[in-house]
Amino acid sequence: MTAPRHSTRRTAPTAGPWPVLLGEVRTALLRHSRAVGVETVEELLELAPAATVRLTSRPLARGVSTDVVEGVHCRLPSGSGRRVEGVGTIVSRAVVTGGRIAQASSRALVLPATAPRRQNWSAYLARQGIIEALGPGGGDDLAAGFLAPHRPDVLDLGAVANRLLDRVQTSLLLDGASPLRTTRTRLRFVVAAAGSGGGPSTPAPPRFSVDVDGVRTLLLRADLHGTGRELDGAETDLATQVQKGLDLAEFDGGGAAELMTLCEDVAVHDWLLTVLQRLVDNLDEAPARNGRIERIGPAIEQLLHLWMPGAHAEPELSWVWSALEGRPGFSRQWASIVARIRNELDLSILRALTADGGQARRAGPAEEL
Amino acid sequence: MIVLATSDKGGTGRSVTTSNLAYRRALQGDDVCYLDFDFGSPTAGAVFGIEAAGRGVKTGAGAHSYLLGDVAEPARIDIWRESSWLKKERPPGAGRLVLVAGDEGGGEFQVQPQMIERCQVLLARLTEEFDVILVDLSAGRSYAADIVQGATATIGAGTPVRWLVFHRWTRQHILAAHGLVFGERGIVQNGERLGYTREQMEDSIRFVRTAVQEPDSPQLGLLRPTQASWLHQCHEELLKLAAQRGLGRSMVAGVIPWDPVLQWREQIIRDLDIDSTQIANPETGQAFDDVALHLTRTSH
Ligand SMILES: Nc1ncnc2c1ncn2[C@@H]1O[C@H](COP(=O)(O)OP(=O)(O)OP(=O)(O)O)[C@@H](O)[C@H]1O
Ligand SMILES: [Mg+2]
Numbered sequence: 001m002t003a004p005r006h007s008t009r010r011t012a013p014t015a016g017p018w019p020v021l022l023g024e025v026r027t028a029l030l031r032h033s034r035a036v037g038v039e040t041v042e043e044l045l046e047l048a049p050a051a052t053v054r055l056t057s058r059p060l061a062r063g064v065s066t067d068v069v070e071g072v073h074c075r076l077p078s079g080s081g082r083r084v085e086g087v088g089t090i091v092s093r094a095v096v097t098g099g100r101i102a103q104a105s106s107r108a109l110v111l112p113a114t115a116p117r118r119q120n121w122s123a124y125l126a127r128q129g130i131i132e133a134l135g136p137g138g139g140d141d142l143a144a145g146f147l148a149p150h151r152p153d154v155l156d157l158g159a160v161a162n163r164l165l166d167r168v169q170t171s172l173l174l175d176g177a178s179p180l181r182t183t184r185t186r187l188r189f190v191v192a193a194a195g196s197g198g199g200p201s202t203p204a205p206p207r208f209s210v211d212v213d214g215v216r217t218l219l220l221r222a223d224l225h226g227t228g229r230e231l232d233g234a235e236t237d238l239a240t241q242v243q244k245g246l247d248l249a250e251f252d253g254g255g256a257a258e259l260m261t262l263c264e265d266v267a268v269h270d271w272l273l274t275v276l277q278r279l280v281d282n283l284d285e286a287p288a289r290n291g292r293i294e295r296i297g298p299a300i301e302q303l304l305h306l307w308m309p310g311a312h313a314e315p316e317l318s319w320v321w322s323a324l325e326g327r328p329g330f331s332r333q334w335a336s337i338v339a340r341i342r343n344e345l346d347l348s349i350l351r352a353l354t355a356d357g358g359q360a361r362r363a364g365p366a367e368e369l
Numbered sequence: 370m371i372v373l374a375t376s377d378k379g380g381t382g383r384s385v386t387t388s389n390l391a392y393r394r395a396l397q398g399d400d401v402c403y404l405d406f407d408f409g410s411p412t413a414g415a416v417f418g419i420e421a422a423g424r425g426v427k428t429g430a431g432a433h434s435y436l437l438g439d440v441a442e443p444a445r446i447d448i449w450r451e452s453s454w455l456k457k458e459r460p461p462g463a464g465r466l467v468l469v470a471g472d473e474g475g476g477e478f479q480v481q482p483q484m485i486e487r488c489q490v491l492l493a494r495l496t497e498e499f500d501v502i503l504v505d506l507s508a509g510r511s512y513a514a515d516i517v518q519g520a521t522a523t524i525g526a527g528t529p530v531r532w533l534v535f536h537r538w539t540r541q542h543i544l545a546a547h548g549l550v551f552g553e554r555g556i557v558q559n560g561e562r563l564g565y566t567r568e569q570m571e572d573s574i575r576f577v578r579t580a581v582q583e584p585d586s587p588q589l590g591l592l593r594p595t596q597a598s599w600l601h602q603c604h605e606e607l608l609k610l611a612a613q614r615g616l617g618r619s620m621v622a623g624v625i626p627w628d629p630v631l632q633w634r635e636q637i638i639r640d641l642d643i644d645s646t647q648i649a650n651p652e653t654g655q656a657f658d659d660v661a662l663h664l665t666r667t668s669h
Contacts, residue, residue: 028497033527159441166490169497176496176525181400183498285461 019224020139021191021256022077022146023107024158025267026165028184029275033177035099035302038063044171045094047164059311064261065094068164069128071121075154076110078137079144086110086155088124088131092164093260097268098306104164105264106157109224109256110142129256131155143190147217158186179298182275187216187267191259194221205323208266216270218263220320224255258314266320269309269330275299276337283344293348296341304341307334370665371492371521371528372503375556376535377545379508382579383535385635386625386657388416391503392448392637393661395466399500403448404469404491406517407507408433408478411471416635418454419446422470431472435491436484436516443469443491454637464500480512488520496528501664510554518556522563531664532556532574533622538581538607547614550574571615575622577660582627623660628653 030036036044038055041063045053051066069089076086092106113132124132133142150156165184194204207219279296309330310321325331374387388403395401405411411431414422425431426444435443448466449459459465469491495502506514521530534556536546550556560570582589584600592600611617630638630649638657642649 031493031497031525031527156441162441166493170489170493170523172523172525174525175527176493177527178497181498181500184494 017193018139019109019111019193020142021107021109021189021224021259022142022157023105023189023260023263024161025103025105025187025189025264026158026161026184027101027103027187027267027271028165028169029178029180029182030096030100030102030174031169031176031178032174033179036096036173037099040173041096041099044096044168044173047094047167056312060098060306060308062098062312063096067128068092069125070160071125072108072131072155073118076131076133076135076142077145077148077151077154079141079148080137081145082135082137082141084133084135084137084142086131086133087113087118089128090131090155090157090160091129091256092160094164094168095264096168100302100306101268101271102165102168103264103267104161104168105260105267106161106164107256107260108155108157110139139192143192143219146190147188158188179302180275180279180295182271183214185216185267185271185274186214187218187263187270189218189220189259189263191220191222191224193224205327206320208270208324208328216267218266220259222255222259222317222320224259258317262313262317262320265310265312266324269307269334272303272307273330273333273337275303276341277333280337280340280344283340293344296344300341300345304338307331370501371496371524371530372501372664373506373514373517373521373530373532374503374535375506375514375532375549376508377549378536378542381508381535381537381542382625382631383508384412384505385416385631386535386577386579387503387505387533388413389637389657390661390664391466391501392417393657394501394664395449395464396460396462397658397662398462398464400464400498402465402467402469402495402499402502404495404502404504405432405471406513407505408471408475408513409507409511411473411475411505412635413468413505414446414470417448417468417637418452419448419468419470420453421451422446422468425471425473425475427473429472431470431475432491433472433475436487437478438483438487445469452637454639465498467499469495477507477512480515484516485519488516489523492517492520492524496524509549515559518559518563522565529665530573534574534576535579536576536616538578540607540610543607543611543614543616546576547616551615571620574620576616576620577622578624580627580631581624583624586626588627622663623656625656625660626650626652 038057038061041061042053042055045063045065047065047068053066054064056062069091071089073085073087076084078084088108090106090108092104095103095105097103107129108131109129110131110133113134118134124130145154150158162184204221207217209217211217276299279299283293283296309325310318313321374383376383384407391401391403403413403417405413405425411425414425421427425433428444430440430444432443434440446468448468449455449463450457492502504517506517524530534546534550536542548555556574557567557570561567584597584604589597589600628638628650630636630642631653638649638654640654643651643654
């Protein structure tokens with residue numbers, strides 16, 4: 001089904017680089033009283049009978065389900081409100097980190113259609129995680145639409161991820177006794193092909209932001225062909241290859257899985273920050289002061305050690321974490337939260353000691369009797 | 370914890386009392402969600418003073434639409450911010466207070482297995498976020514009640530499920546509440562069918578007597594002596610009847626006194642209604658506070 005080159009040219013957009021990787025990650029505390037062991041993680045993530053679950057134990061236990069592939073034929077997002085149809089598949093997977101944090105993510109790499117008309121499903125199913133865009137508009141327009149508030153009739157990666165997370169969270173293996181209340185976070189990400197403008201480009205730093213509804217957005221520019229490594233201006237990226245007439249039918253979306261892992265890792269750390277920050281903020285609020293200190297206990301026991309930014313990232317992508325540590329500065333915020341918790345614990349120990357001290361003195365003579 | 374609020378008869382004060390319990394519990398520091406599953410008359414919006422959801426939401430994104438599969442997630446309303454009775458922000462020290470409203474013009478429907486599944490997913494999501502989820506079920510045996518009871522059966526042993534059964538303090542109401550709980554195809558029997566033991570079920574169910582006028586209450590001070598003694602006698606008889614029917618003291622989560630404010634308007638009773646304007650009785654606020662505080666008490 002190799003498309004003639006001229007047709008690739010014809011459907012290739014005039015504005016905005018292709019391809020664009022779109023995705024969403026949902027992150028939650030596993031609905032269980034404590035961290036679960038490897039066997040449970042494996043069973044939780046076995047989404048189909050005998051599906052393989054990838055397990056890593058170092059530097060942190062992490063389990064990843066097999067990819068769940070779902071066919072879609074729906075309207076694609078568009079910043080300018082253009083009508084662009086998308087046909088292809090999205091890929092989702094579930095992840096458990098540290099036996100404690102549950103995630104589901106869905107993604108699709110969007111390319112301009114290789115043929116002017118819809119093909120057989122088998123053609124699309126053969127290329128997992130790729131959606132072909134049938135219609136006008138470039139990658140920029142698609143990304144802008146994806147980042148705008150969701151419209152009901154448009155591709156909804158978040159809903160797919162959420163359903164997969166529900167599947168994990170309602171598993172009968174879980175006791176439902178989470179020690180703290182936390183909100184699921186939503187991280188949307190867009191990875192655009194780098195350096196399409198021609199000429200040497202300096203790598204654009206990743207952009208991370210949180211909007212009013214609490215939706216997190218991560219914007220990256222990276223090489224989407226193969227490894228997802230950072231591009232310098234000298235490298236030929238896919239977009240220029242497209243312009244040179246690269247056969248898109250042969251594009252396999254390699255590198256998307258590594259980028260997915262990176263975004264899941266960012267989502268885990270953003271979630272940890274969100275949960276701990278809220279606990280710490282509440283410490284200052286009267287009147288339930290004493291109760292709140294107790295509420296921090298489970299977080300200290302079960303979450304603090306999970307902070308390990310970049311632990312699972314491919315070396316080629318380590319530049320993204322380095323940039324995020326500079327701005328917005330994930331680890332700086334984490335350090336301040338941890339310091340605050342330490343202070344609060346020291347204080348509560350001190351309070352307990354002075355209270356005990358008083359009692360011990362009073363109890364002292366009685367014991368001698 | 371999931372708290373299922375039900376009653377056999379309509380108009381017992383289930384919605385008003387449950388709303389006040391949610392409000393008090395959030396003030397005590399817990400994150401609280403009120404889930405309006407009374408599809409016939411979803412009034413929680415009105416009780417919380419939320420104009421846009423007075424009789425359920427009109428957006429087609431309420432709890433009813435969610436169960437039917439029309440929306441992926443029901444809309445949520447931040448009560449602290451949206452309520453016209455409150456100060457547009459969460460009071461310091463209080464937990465979150467969120468309403469998942471019903472749909473205007475919802476009505477009843479036939480149970481389908483997907484609905485139980487959807488309900489279970491929704492409850493699981495809410496238990497991630499909220500310490501206490503109060504579910505207002507409609508009066509009597511309803512499809513909504515069957516769905517929720519089915520969904521909670523597999524929610525995980527670590528999420529306690531409790532029932533609050535509301536009834537007025539009259540002979541008919543006591544008998545009706547008894548039937549709803551202990552009768553043929555009642556809550557206990559349904560629970561047994563779902564795999565709970567009778568003891569587990571009885572342990573999870575408590576009664577709330579609403580709009581009660583105790584014979585000694587100051588409001589009744591103007592009664593003629595004959596009326597007062599008749600009232601005393603009635604009250605004694607009701608106490609006896611309640612004890613006989615399994616609604617006795619050990620099964621009671623609280624007694625909410627009759628309150629003039631609630632008589633005239635379905636609303637949240639704030640401390641300022643008691644202390645500043647003094648339109649509500651302090652005993653009412655106290656009763657709400659006590660029941661809210663004891664929701665999570667493990668054994669009575
Ligand atoms: N403690 C109370 N004192 C006086 N009036 C009360 C009290 N509690 C509730 N009421 C009033 O009783 C009426 C019925 O209350 P509510 O709407 O809460 O009942 P419900 O059981 O939810 O009814 P429905 O079955 O129609 O949903 C309301 O007007 C309410 O204000
Ligand atoms: Mg009601």
